Amino acid sequence: xxxxxxxxxxxxxxxxxxxxxxxxDFSVKPGEVFGFLGPxxxxxxxxxxxxxxxxxxxxxxxxxxxxxxDQDGPAIRGRLGVVPQDNLLDTELTVFENLFxxxxxxxxxxxxxxxxxxxxxxxxxxxxxxxxxxEPLSGGMKRRLTIARALINQPDLMLLDEPTTGxxxxxxxxxxxxxxxxxxxxxxxxxxxxxxxxxxxxxxRLVVMxxxxxxxxxxxxxxxxxxxxxxxxxxxFPIGETPGEDKLDGLAKRIEALPDRTLLYTDNAEQxxxxxxxxxxxxxxxxxRRATLEDVFLRLTGRTLVD
Numbered sequence: 129x130x131x132x133x134x135x136x137x138x139x140x141x142x143x144x145x146x147x148x149x150x151x152x153d154f155s156v157k158p159g160e161v162f163g164f165l166g167p168x169x170x171x172x173x174x175x176x177x178x179x180x181x182x183x184x185x186x187x188x189x190x191x192x193x194x195x196x197x198d199q200d201g202p203a204i205r206g207r208l209g210v211v212p213q214d215n216l217l218d219t220e221l222t223v224f225e226n227l228f229x230x231x232x233x234x235x236x237x238x239x240x241x242x243x244x245x246x247x248x249x250x251x252x253x254x255x256x257x258x259x260x261x262x263e264p265l266s267g268g269m270k271r272r273l274t275i276a277r278a279l280i281n282q283p284d285l286m287l288l289d290e291p292t293t294g295x296x297x298x299x300x301x302x303x304x305x306x307x308x309x310x311x312x313x314x315x316x317x318x319x320x321x322x323x324x325x326x327x328x329x330x331x332x333r334l335v336v337m338x339x340x341x342x343x344x345x346x347x348x349x350x351x352x353x354x355x356x357x358x359x360x361x362x363x364x365f366p367i368g369e370t371p372g373e374d375k376l377d378g379l380a381k382r383i384e385a386l387p388d389r390t391l392l393y394t395d396n397a398e399q400x401x402x403x404x405x406x407x408x409x410x411x412x413x414x415x416x417r418r419a420t421l422e423d424v425f426l427r428l429t430g431r432t433l434v435d
Contacts, residue, residue, distance in 0.1 A: 131194065133158050133285055133316055134179055138188035141174045148174040150340035151188060156285075156318060161311050163327045163334030164320040165421075167429050170337040172320040173213075173289060179318065180287050181205050193284065206234065209283035213290050215274045219263040223254055226262060227277055234281040241280070248276040252306065268299025275306060286310070288319045292326060304329055324422040338429045348421050355427055356419035357381055359397040363390045363404075364413045371409055379403050393419070 132155035141149035149171040156162045164172040177183035178190055181197035181204040190197055192204045217226055224245060231241035249255045252272040262270065271291065278286060291307070292300040300323075307330055311317060321327055327334055328348045336344040336351070344351055361380070365371065370390065376383050379400050380392035394400045397416045404411070 130158055132156055133193060134162075134318070135191045136175075136188065137190075139175070139178065139185065139190050140187035141171070141178060141183070142186040147340050149178070152335075152337070152340075152342045154335055154342065154345065156316065158316055159314045160332040161307075161317040161319065161330050163331035164318070164337060165322075165324070165327055165334055165425060166320075166337035169339075170429075171340040172337055175337075176287055176289055176318065176320060180208060180210055206281065207284045209278035209281065209286040211274055211278050211286065211288040211291055213293065215270045217262045217270060217273060217277075220261065222259050222261055223249070223257050223265075223273055224259060226273065227280060230277045231280045236281065244280055244282075248279055251279070251309070252276040253302070266299070268295050268302060271295060271299070271303055272306060275303070279310075283315075285316045285318065288317060290320055290322060292321070292323065300326070324420060324425055328421050336425060336428050343428050344424070351424045352419050352421060355424040357393040358395045358419060359393075360417050360419050360423060361392040361394060361397050361400050361404075362415040362417070363392065363409075363411055364388070365390070366410055366412055369410045375407065375409065393423070 134156040136152060136154050138151045138153065139149060140147070140151050152171075152175070164175060166172050174183065178185055178197060179192055181192065181201035184198055193207060195204055197204055218229070221229070227245045227248060228241055231244065249258055252275065254269060254273060254276065257265065257269065262273065265273070275291070288307070292303050295303065304326065307317065311330070317330070319330060331348060333345070333347055334351075335342045344355065346354065370385065373383055373385065376390065376392070380394040382393040384391040384393070392400055401414070401416070
């Protein structure tokens, strides 16, 4: 069997008395897209920084490429491509210059860098912007440039921390296409994201983190099957007329009353709707949809806002 590129056992990270990552276990296989999901403060970014060999491990064991990040940081970082939450581009330089200087950080020969820049600009769909300054580029272009920059050293593993945050839907989908192409090329990706549809689209496996712990692990479909139902019926009632759960009893496997609507988690939405029609309830609107990773995420981590 192929050894995992990343392996963590009882991995722990403290900042003073605060436990950011609390004894987590996971592994990342070569060629897969692995995701970390969780609310703010769940420990995702702290875990990524330990994998990236830029934040020391407090306790437990972590290996990256079979190496110890605390002892072999430079060797690990030389084989990584890192896309941080902020682009950290030099906005006063051109697109080409940003890539060229970054290539020199890895001590690559200048002719090699130039050849790779041509390939990466084509990959990132930025060929026509080669000599443009970075400052006026759109957010989506800057994000694609950041990903291209992270590929300059032909990394064995890419770390992407919330790669599409702040982008409009068109830019997000364009970026998904670039990341999917990397996946097809066999590049191993580790992603943190707040977007459940992004995780469903890209991740082969993922973990859900909450308060520093891993609360679930599996493929997106496995998690949906384990923690949700096949379908969800969303009901809206007039203000002040939401019925109690006793009046909805028996309609679904699980019922969740929210301030603005009531969710019926069911494996047979058609039957639930037929049963609803037999009850005199003041329903304003009904939506039937498939269960998603967001349903799983909210069930595991709760709906309370986290700042």
